[in-house]
Amino acid sequence: MVAESSALTRDAERTRAEILAVATREFADKGYDGARVDEIAAKTSTTKRMLYYYFGNKEKLYIAVLEQAYAGIRALEQTLDVEHLDPAEAMRKLAELTFDHHEAHPDFIRLVTIENIHRAEHIARSAALSGLANPALEVLTRILARGRADGRFRAGIDPLDVHMMISAFCVFRTANRHTWHAIFQRDMLDPKRRKHYRTMLGDLVLEYVTAR
Amino acid sequence: MVAESSALTRDAERTRAEILAVATREFADKGYDGARVDEIAAKTSTTKRMLYYYFGNKEKLYIAVLEQAYAGIRALEQTLDVEHLDPAEAMRKLAELTFDHHEAHPDFIRLVTIENIHRAEHIARSAALSGLANPALEVLTRILARGRADGRFRAGIDPLDVHMMISAFCVFRTANRHTWHAIFQRDMLDPKRRKHYRTMLGDLVLEYVTAR
Amino acid sequence: MVAESSALTRDAERTRAEILAVATREFADKGYDGARVDEIAAKTSTTKRMLYYYFGNKEKLYIAVLEQAYAGIRALEQTLDVEHLDPAEAMRKLAELTFDHHEAHPDFIRLVTIENIHRAEHIARSAALSGLANPALEVLTRILARGRADGRFRAGIDPLDVHMMISAFCVFRTANRHTWHAIFQRDMLDPKRRKHYRTMLGDLVLEYVTAR
Amino acid sequence: MVAESSALTRDAERTRAEILAVATREFADKGYDGARVDEIAAKTSTTKRMLYYYFGNKEKLYIAVLEQAYAGIRALEQTLDVEHLDPAEAMRKLAELTFDHHEAHPDFIRLVTIENIHRAEHIARSAALSGLANPALEVLTRILARGRADGRFRAGIDPLDVHMMISAFCVFRTANRHTWHAIFQRDMLDPKRRKHYRTMLGDLVLEYVTAR
DNA sequence: TATGAATGAGCTTTCATTCAT
């Protein structure tokens, strides 16, 4: 009984998870308005009805997608381990790992971009999303403190400014890839340029925080 | 007859321009899929039928919006005048003016963001948009050359990398404003922080191009 | 041009009127929730889309039906002509004509019944319906005044009470016909009983208003 | 075992009764088509599945509601005790008690009204409902006989006509309350008018049955 | 050049019901 019951439960969770995975792809691919409930359902092994059964409506499904996407990124950021490095090395490493994360999760960047087009109204509606802790920022804050303590970094640096600078660089490369390519005929995600951009970001960050 | 005809023509142009202006606002506001042909028409002094008469369909209207938006920004960039300054001053000035342009045209940034969500497929379909000259980049290229010539700037700097860095910073501040605020409770467009960010951008750029 | 334009106009009105007629039948037949937009459309010579084009949504269509139904009844009541009769004859005549009106318009009674099940919320939402003049009540008021003036009728009779009594009798006969028949095996609308009920109503009314 | 079984049975009956009570409220409130199986279940302490387990489907549940509602009213009518009064007093008393019953059970009147909108098709489908004895009518029949015997009442009065007249008056006051209020701004159920209407009904009935 | 009326296709959502245990 228990086994069967948990089998049922597991199936329900599996169904839910499958819908969420497909929806993530669709919303990231087409945007909130462009995504079709019918198409999400069709790419699922269940029916459209199940989607409403589990998530209520299109918007709630989208919010669930956002929540899971942010949770995934936060979990990834939890694994950042640069405390054993000296501040400068740690700072470069953090920038590079952030760079890697962004490159590895273009769908997440698309979802964030889409959510910005909607003025973050769905995040505002989600208890799970507003005011979420940010591991990367916390790590960064500690590195800056260490660098300031040993005199290598400047005083008065706002961790959030550094985080913004890193994010801007990483996000732009992915988020604006297509217009950039259309206009400058350069693919910012070309693997051949990857190392160059990664180093460039580290350089920028270190130049910004280093004391002169 | 001629007078009346040209009057008609002028009216026609006025109607066209009005539709384009309204459509720009709507597409920037709601995205391509979120914008409604009915609503664009309703906010116009003409009818929906005219919209089809002048632009053919929703997509062509959207492309016309994009074309006009890019043309406007290019025209603005044409007015950049920093050739009389020394390279470092010119570089900072260029960064700051670009910063100002972005801040002054949030709708343009939204349109570009939206177009990226659509993988720039509409730009690709527009002869007027693919391979457009980029005044800002040309100015930047000349400044780098002057700076390199007098030994103040490093060798081997790719103008497009500098342009990307500036764009990333400026675009991110506007494009990701809403999620940033939802998560960090900080408004990147807060007028009180404007000067700080503007200076920060100039610093970053100069540090990057300056020879050590 | 004018002729053609008015032909168009007339067609539009004809379409609107047809939808309204079919909708009246369906709503009266099945109730608000039981009626189906698809079915109303199917019984029309146009499509479902037109129904939304002209009326906006199901509820607005239903309100339009109610408005037209009440307007029709009011128009009918306008034709009441009993002023030339002496008060007692006029009173009986009014009761009988009201009786006839109700019998002739069972759909109207059904619509009113349905609207009462919905607590008259749609009437409340209609500017055209709240606070509508009531010809029958006005006629009744004048008859009572005449009868009181010549001493035949009692003093202190509230016209609205008499109207209520008449309405209750006439409405009940139609509105509760089916449960009455199921329980008492008597059809209150049986033509053979028609004259009996009609006279009974006149008697009741006259007994109520006559001075003793 | 037996104890548990009967406990279970008692629980089962309690569950059944609870569902029925909730369903009565929902059907009376929203009508047959407007009521939602999901909502009835949600307002219950059990699940939707139980509702199907006990009643089969929505229609059978609705019929069970009707049956219980009529049974309750019949039981109430069984308590009518006017045989000890003289015919005229008994007649007025019967009218007044009927008036009170209707006022005390608006949900029953709503259910009857709803059932009439459905042309009593569900009553027809219920063995328990078609051809049910009617205590009030039986009492009324006996009063009329007594009144006729002592010469106070007219000959040839059909008991069912008197019952209809009483019912019409009482039902209308509740059933048509909302449209009446919307159109005449008068609440027929206003407690301040209660006594007036109650007396008016008694007067009407007595005037109708009394010999001249 | 201009336009009010019309529309097919497809959208999101809801409903009563049943399956599998």
Next chain:
DNA sequence: AATGAATGAAAGCTCATTCAT
């Protein structure tokens, strides 16, 4: 006796577009 998960069918509604003049 009891139940959580699942569902087919159909509901109300919206969309970009075109017809007819």
